[in-house]
Amino acid sequence: MVSGLINANPVVYERKERRVRSSPSDADEYAVEPIDSLEVFDHVRDIKDPEHPYSLEELKVITEDAVEVNDEQSHVRVTFTPTVEHCSMATVIGLCIRVKLLRSLPSRYKVDIRVAPGTHATEAAVNKQLNDKERVAAALENPNLLEMVDECLAPTYA
Template structure:
């Protein structure tokens, strides 16, 4: 069985150079460091696309600017842009981003994953699936889908 790709020839972008964050001076050892936009982006930039051997950053699906964080309210929003408006993997991509952030962030954070407005033919349905706890839990109980997510989240060494 040959699977047809949603976007057989995606545009591949250059990865941005990783910036080093310096630890603030005179910090209280018991105080939690605030999490910032760059830290969130660093968690998701290397997620592999489910259809291509490129990262979400290389495909411009996620950017640093697509991450919003309100550390005081413990809220993170990632708005991603599929490479084509009929991308059949949009929900899987969003699920990968959600799982990566849930595994990476302290449990106090509420994670909101969205498709960029106007970037997908079924934007409302995808957003509803990605932000419904029961649907996400059910998706992660599917062993085939979980295998795809784990493969997308597996570290790469380049």
């Protein structure tokens, strides 16, 4: 039976245990703590893959090591690795990561989303689409695409 999926049987990895983050003391209640790569990773690790019932973390599409944060310059870069070189959902996955971070991080952050070098057949084209504000805005005006993104970002209670 052919399922129509590009990667019908992906390798699924064990999820990392979440680390407890310290909260500010009462004296620092209104202090702004810097954002680090772990916090960004926590935002994107649970995004669901558009084709499979697994998270991007479980498919090793996103890893903690692939998140870079420069809080001083308000810059975040997330590099993701599609499960196959010709993944037709790479742009959707990157769009989900971008939307999640736009909804989660303070607006001062510039977010770059990249396909890991050498992991996708059309890496340059995907990177260009994901980091072009006009293309991202146009994509999010498409109700079907926005619905797909929202489904991938919906919380799970597993």
